[in-house]
Amino acid sequence: MTLSLLALTAACGAGVNGRVAKACVDADRSAASTRLCSCVQRVADQSLNASDQALAVKFFEDPQLAQDTRQSDNTSNEAFWLRYRAFANSASRQCG
Template identity: 50%
Template sequence: MKKLIPVVLAGATIAGCAGAGAIETACNTSDRGANKRQLCSCIQQVADFTLDNRDQRLAAKFFKQPHLAQEIRQSDNQGHEVFWKRYNKFGDAAESYCS
């Protein structure tokens, strides 16, 4: 029985991570502070309401590649400009909701 408990706990941990979205996963695995699981979860909830999956995957890349955000913000690409407007709205909403 004692040997079964770690296996069950590991399974529960893996199952919990499997449900995390792209932004929550990137947030949780980033090196930006400790004890942030609740904040990362909140940010993901806002992302689910404001960004589609494609936008979320792109935004998640900013955690490992912060300079990518600057490149997209300054890009002349029309798609990047439209994304950046949605991303700004997401950021404002996440700041308001998760503070």
């Protein structure tokens, strides 16, 4: 799930706005798509608050952080992961 969302969001292109979209651009993937990245950002805006988006963006820089967050026993991380997973599923359905 995490890797598929990272791959999906990492395919974003230039000319987009938002934290998640900018992380896509910064990931500099060859399959960049402005349409896809903008779509994923719209879903992020609908699904995740600003602090959730900030944490999700960190996954681009540190994929291990995503794994650590997912496996964490911290209740805050567990709650975030449920929101993030719902976001990932929505983004896959709406943008994939």
